[in-house]
Amino acid sequence: xxxxxxxxxxxxxxxxxxVKIECRxxxxxxxxxxxxxxxxxxxxxxxxxxxxGSKATYEQGVEKDKFLINHASLTLSTLTVTSAHPEDxxxxxxxxxxxxxxTQYFGPGTRLTVL
Amino acid sequence: GENVEQHPSTLSVQEGDSAVIKCTYSDSASNxxxxxxxxxxKGPQLIIxxxxxxxxxxxxxxxxTLNKTAKHFSLHITETQPEDSAVYFCAASGxxxxxxxxxxxxxxxxxxx
Numbered sequence: 077x078x079x080x081x082x083x084x085x086x087x088x089x090x091x092x093x094x095v096k097i098e099c100r101x102x103x104x105x106x107x108x109x110x111x112x113x114x115x116x117x118x119x120x121x122x123x124x125x126x127x128x129g130s131k132a133t134y135e136q137g138v139e140k141d142k143f144l145i146n147h148a149s150l151t152l153s154t155l156t157v158t159s160a161h162p163e164d165x166x167x168x169x170x171x172x173x174x175x176x177x178x179t180q181y182f183g184p185g186t187r188l189t190v191l
Numbered sequence: 192g193e194n195v196e197q198h199p200s201t202l203s204v205q206e207g208d209s210a211v212i213k214c215t216y217s218d219s220a221s222n223x224x225x226x227x228x229x230x231x232x233k234g235p236q237l238i239i240x241x242x243x244x245x246x247x248x249x250x251x252x253x254x255x256t257l258n259k260t261a262k263h264f265s266l267h268i269t270e271t272q273p274e275d276s277a278v279y280f281c282a283a284s285g286x287x288x289x290x291x292x293x294x295x296x297x298x299x300x301x302x303x304x
Contacts (some may be wrong), residue, residue, distance in 0.1 A: 077237060108295050119280060119294045121233070130238040169234050171292070178242075178284060180236040180292055 078104045078174035078181035086187040089160055097155045097186045099170030105150035106172045110180065111143075114167040116161075119136040126170075160190040193218040195283050197295025204271050206304045214281035214295050215263040221283040224257060224264045225292070229278045238279075241267070271302045 081101040089095050099109060107128045112120040122146055126134040132145035144156040157164055167187055171180040194217040206208050216224075222243035227235035241255045241264065243249045248255050252271075257264040260293055278299050282292040 082234075119296045120292075122291045124292070125291060157247065176288065179225070179240065180284075181237060184225070185232075185234045187232070189200075 080172050080181050080183040082183035082186050088189045089099040090191055091161055094158045099149045099153045099183055109153040110171045111155050112169045133160045162190045165190045193293040195220045195293050195295040197281050201299045203301045206302055210271050212266045212298045217285045226266050227280045227283050273302050273304050276302045283292045
């Protein structure tokens with residue numbers, strides 16, 4: 077399956093600052109990547125679909141101006157949490173389609189803690 | 192849109208017993224149903240999947256069954272081991288390539304030795 081990395085694996089920041097999370101597909105080129113958020117003891121909730129060469133598609137209730145997504149290349153998507161607040165503290169996970177293309181492989185996740 | 196229900200939320204078994212987790216979905220157009228295992232602090236790991244043209248799939252101690260008419264699918268783990276302890280998620284997605292997954296709420300499986 078696809079190998080997916082995320083950086084950083086964890087980050088602690090102060091309220092009001094911005095944090096960038098990278099998602100890399102190491103062995104597949106991906107025109108689409110997905111970003112999920114997972115709160116403690118809960119399921120994964122889709123935040124947005126990252127599209128290479130075009131704007132991201134956000135799920136209902138997700139603020140596009142707060143969660144900036146840039147699909148810079150076929151192997152890299154970034155999620156920037158702007159003006160982070162404690163309620164943004166969560167586990168952020170990206171996924172990449174593999175082969176067959178309906179198969180999805182997840183990164184190791186990024187634990188964000190906002191103080 | 193798609194909605195996936197998963198039961199039970201917690202499951203405790205003795206080592207060597209079988210474990211069964213069940214999911215139902217709402218969108219009859221969904222045709223891809225993966226299962227993921229997530230250990231604490233890690234990303235989900237794909238353990239098995241099934242597509243709508245198949246009724247059952249097996250990989251060693253793990254099997255998945257699909258009933259498209261009833262819109263439900265199940266994960267079966269036989270001869271459970273302590274290392275099977277984790278949270279298991281079912282998911283469903285539509286027919287187009289690159290369609291996002293919709294997840295169930297997860298099942299916490301505990302295997303005691």
